[in-house]
Amino acid sequence: MQRNSISKKYQAIIDAMDEAVLLLNRKQRIVLCNKRASILLAWAEELPGADLKKIIASQELSKAVSLVFEGKEQERLTIAVYEGAAGDEAFIKGHGRERTFRMKISLIEEKLAAISISDITKIERLSLVRQDFVSNVSHELKTPLTAITGFAETLTDETLSLEEIKGFARIILKNSSHMQRIISDLLLLTSLDRAEISYSMTTTTDTRIFQEVRSYTQHKANAKETEVLYSSHDKTVTCNESLIVQAVANLVLNAIAYSAERSKVEVSSRVRNGMMEFSVSDEGVGISKEDIPRIFERFYRVDKARSRESGGTGLGLSIVRHIAIIHSGTIKVTSKPGEGSVFTLSIPLS
Template sequence: MDGIIPGVTAVVAGIFGVVVGVIATVAFRFSERAHHRSPEAPPAELDEGLVRVLAVLRSAAVVLDGEDDVVRASPPAYALGVVRNDALQHPAIVDLVRQVRRDGVIREKELELPRGPIGSGTVLLQVRVAPVGPDKLLVLAEDRTEARRVEAIRRDFVVNVSHELKTPVGALALLAETVQDAADDPVAVRRFTQRMQAEAQRLSALVHEIIELSRLQVAGALQEVSTIPVRDVVSEAVDRARTTAQAKNITITVGGTADVLVYGDHNLLVTAVRNLLDNAVAYSAENTRVGVGVRERAGLVEIDVVDQGVGIAADEQERVFERFYRVDPARSRDTGGTGLGLSIVKHVAADHGGDVQMWSEPGKGSTFTLRIPSADVPQEMPSDAPPAQHLTPPDRNPQDQTQHDHGTTDEEVGA
């Protein structure tokens, strides 16, 4: 009996030790998980090598933490619209992230996504999601829009160009033959020579705009994206349109808020605003006014070009952005129009994640509005934009009765 009791005691002690060990192990595991999930735990710093790699990548790069919040994003990620307001913007990319988070397998997919919150512009991204470290994910997005557009442009470029070039080329050939036949008539030679010069200038303008439009369509995605002050864009466009406006004694009035920024290409934006101004001047009568207004509303920068011209009929408004379409072909010949200006504006807007809208009524003029998403500048990215400047907006057409209260300074360009 005395030998049995010590044996039972030893068994009980062993069982008690095992139970205590199990409880201690479970408590340790629970404590470790609670420590990792605690909001008070400081976030792990990114590896210095990874930070340097992200700084030099041309692709959009985003690092997510364990809660799929954005830890760091490269400037192209903001410019392409992958990240806005410090969060992944597109549900398709979020879905890829969740799949990788679930099983840790690297995934890659080609996605066609909206370029901005408005407009029909899209961007084709090759997206790759991979884990980096215990709880972080890396999202890489490379812009492949250019490759997709090249084939489409090749299909219709030759047809469009040959159709439009044959008119001025045929006119030059006919005029040259007429000059040859009228060699003994100085007055006729002078008259036909002037016609030849006009046709040559029209041909040169047409070739230039065809090249510009083709470059936009083929390039698609912007090659050199930076933070652009809209003030500089409007000032340069107005300065380029000054000569044509002064020839018709047309005053260009600039107004609105100028201290706004967008992501994009400065030269392309100037070209778009200049084309809108050239159209407004060309289709306005002498001694009238063209207004340019800038404002920011709901995350969009809106540049309005308002004229008091002939206006556009409702049944033709849907086609004005088509390549080579002219509302009045005879007037286009008189003004040197090629029918490509508004098409270029449309492509520039789409490539910047925006769109172009219009209001027009015959006899009352037109308003064209170029809308571009405002720059979502990260806090750590200082802006090199000049100090804010406020201008009074120009008179607007009846379709927009929005009140402006941006300032009291006016700026006019014209005779």
């Protein structure tokens, strides 16, 4: 068969593949590549003919390719590459991101090797996020559990007075309800995360939503003598009512928790550009510019002690953000440390 028709055949085969593929000659020059490879490596037409070292500058990779040409059946490797300037070690073309590539090198003819490349940057990051999450959850559950175990042990002491026993039982109760809150928030977050669950949407009004929010939150407001003012306009909105109630209630509970006693919280709604906006504003401690992007992360709190004191799990805003996303809506915050915060949840009217 003619050289030309062979390369046509190879081209057709690698074009049909899902992975990025490069074919190399013994000099480690690229002979053929598929479109995926041009896209992944950010080179348009210049790949065929180019030196592999110029495209992916990795000694590890060159060595692996040599081994394959010297008779090794196959080489697999995972390398971290940096987008940078030619001449740097482990660089590829681009703008400063770090990427992780998994590669397989195999000989397909005496003078021809194939490298298939998958970009596993995202998968790696997700698995890191997952590991972090598991370690966070364990840590969050461990703290109350340690208190429960400790005080339960103390309770076995037969010389305790009835008052002491009651006191320890109260601590155990407080810590176990904290664990229960963490677990039910986690279960809710997991179900909000599942794309396949579709939430039923019904028509309701801002006034109805606020009535429900009030019934969930008023005991906390009373305990801190917080004045919570609601203003709504009886406008209709289509949403999953119980989720929206939960989201707004989380914002109201935060406004109460992160404000001094006897302060004021305003809860209002308005319709703008086809969206219903629910705003909760407080005169509380506020949030610094650096913390604002982080408060929607799971378990992130600016002040851990204060959050725990108020019964927080560190998951409330993460839940609010998920509920906003499910409704194709947004959650925004403006805040000034020492002056207060305004959280605004917007969802489409229908």
